[in-house]
Amino acid sequence: MGDIITMLMMGVLAGVRHMSHLLVLKHDKVINTLFNWNLFPGPSTFGKLFKRFNQKHCQELSEAEAEVRKKIWTRKWFPRITMDMDSTAIGVYGHQEGAEKGYNPQKKGQDSYHPLLCFIAENHECLHNLFRPGSAYTANGVVEFMKECFARLPQQIGSVFVRADSGFFNGNLLDFLEEKKSQYLIKVKMKNLEKLLMSQEWQKDKRRPGIETADFLYQCHGWKIARRFAAIRILTDEGTDKGTFFPIPE
Numbered sequence: 001m002g003d004i005i006t007m008l009m010m011g012v013l014a015g016v017r018h019m020s021h022l023l024v025l026k027h028d029k030v031i032n033t034l035f036n037w038n039l040f041p042g043p044s045t046f047g048k049l050f051k052r053f054n055q056k057h058c059q060e061l062s063e064a065e066a067e068v069r070k071k072i073w074t075r076k077w078f079p080r081i082t083m084d085m086d087s088t089a090i091g092v093y094g095h096q097e098g099a100e101k102g103y104n105p106q107k108k109g110q111d112s113y114h115p116l117l118c119f120i121a122e123n124h125e126c127l128h129n130l131f132r133p134g135s136a137y138t139a140n141g142v143v144e145f146m147k148e149c150f151a152r153l154p155q156q157i158g159s160v161f162v163r164a165d166s167g168f169f170n171g172n173l174l175d176f177l178e179e180k181k182s183q184y185l186i187k188v189k190m191k192n193l194e195k196l197l198m199s200q201e202w203q204k205d206k207r208r209p210g211i212e213t214a215d216f217l218y219q220c221h222g223w224k225i226a227r228r229f230a231a232i233r234i235l236t237d238e239g240t241d242k243g244t245f246f247p248i249p250e
Contacts, residue, residue: 102134138167210235
């Protein structure tokens with residue numbers, strides 16, 4: 001059992017993305033000699049092992065992973081790390097436990113899962129993940145998830161910078177990150193922002209023709225404070241309509 005877990009961990013380090021790709025380790029004589037692996041199971045054996053996992057086993061594996069992380073991170077101090085937040089839709093077939101219909105751009109209407117993920121950009125490590133049904137909105141449970149992410153970080157961290165897409169644009173999350181004195185960069189959806197952006201003073205980028213930027217403070221509904229927004233627009237067309245003397249930029 002221990003060897004199988006170790007084989008899987010080594011496969012992840014080697015960039016394996018599927019159980020069948022673990023065969024790359026089977027044919028590596030150096031790795032097999034180093035770990036004294038006389039026998040190497042097939043892909044189906046790995047699958048059977050993890051099908052037997054329950055919630056308790058997953059928690060134990062997570063705790064073991066945290067202990068390994070602490071040992072490794074004690075050897076290096078990061079003055080600053082970047083935490084990348086993400087979510088992904090994983091479509092499934094048949095009647096899979098916990099799968100529900102939700103946002104699935106690959107196949108609309110398909111039952112799916114919608115897990116939350118947090119990666120450390122500097123070493124590509126998956127710091128934390130949260131398994132959710134496909135019907136869960138991106139920001140559902142994100143504050144508690146983020147608290148768990150910070151709890152997993154070793155003490156050898158100077159500061160944290162968080163990046164996320166528009167699904168994580170949530171006032172409660174921003175409050176938490178500011179409470180932790182963390183910097184963040186989160187995308188914002190364009191919906192209902194056209195009038196606000198049109199009223200801003202746009203500055204041309206001298207180094208990049210056709211690009212203009214705007215920087216302003218804005219307080220969304222329900223926020224206690226105003227926050228900084230950085231916007232960018234790109235010239236896509238410069239046509240001339242009937243009755244106009246000069247081109248109208250779009």
